Amino acid sequence: MAVRGWLAVSALALALLPGCAAPDDPTPPPSAARTTTVLPPAQTLAPSQQRNERIRGMLYTAGCTSNSCVQAYFACLDGYLTGEPCQFFRDNPPPP
Secondary structure: OHHHHHHHHHHHHHHHHHHOOOOOOOOOOOOOOOOOOOOOOOOOOOHHHHHHHHHHHHHHHOOOOOHHHHHHHHHHHHOOOOOHHHHHHHHOOOOO
């Protein structure tokens, strides 16, 4: 019962809101906001991240462009995956 009362009050408040503003009030002009461009800080990659980027580049040039191929390659590289899925890894060893 309390929910119905709350809904009725909400509906009444919403019905009255559009009539609150006087129709002859002009809308204020938009203010000119200054925009500034904030550049992200320069990021340098750790040596292991640089190596991973080199491996990704090698994979892309070798034809391994799908996400699943890249994940399988790194899983074989880290030893989490073995067997037939690692044939591409064996055929294309990672760069130093």
